[in-house]
Amino acid sequence: GDSVTQMEGPVTLSEEAFLTINCTYTATGYPSLFWYVQYPGEGLQLLLKATKADDKGSNKGFEATYRKETTSFHLEKGSVQVSDSAVYFCALSAAGRRALTFGSGTRLQVQP
């Protein structure tokens, strides 16, 4: 079945450091890929998405590129802020299905 694998957390960075959170997936066909963010006590917010190979999703300084050849969708940000501290989830929706399959989440802690 479909699955998403994320790097284990927590990831602890200093403010203005470069961020990478790795995400790889297994799915048949051509899934759509997403990054969601969850702040403490909140639901999930869509951060960015990509729907086909080589698409780059971007939002609020975060970027991720859909790499079909490596089945990856790594999240990057050039300079993190304390306010970016949250849990980040990589997810996919298989072609023809609306249900999301999530990775286990990666907690990011940014220290001032």
Added chain:
Amino acid sequence: KAGVTQTPRYLIKTRGQQVTLSCSPISGHRSVSWYQQTPGQGLQFLFEYFSETQRNKGNFPGRFSGRQFSNSRSEMNVSTLELGDSALYLCASSLKITGSSVTEAFFGQGTRLTVV
């Protein structure tokens, strides 16, 4: 535009009881999905409703059920509660566009269920 509203936010129930959770989607959204979030299992898909019909179902026992009303509001019911049902239950709504499977899902803040 109001977001996805889930009620109640917090709930404490006893083993063996049943519980009903409610979700009001964003106005105009006709697809509602439910997810269970636990520290051990992470986020898992429960089911999706569209036009009052269940369209997809995850791998959960029959104790978990749901329904959708004509105004797209949805309820989720869990019967014969077990300790392991303690979780954050998240509802997501989205526009369902014919011929497309890629639409953004907007999540509510969730209902935190504790079974004691």
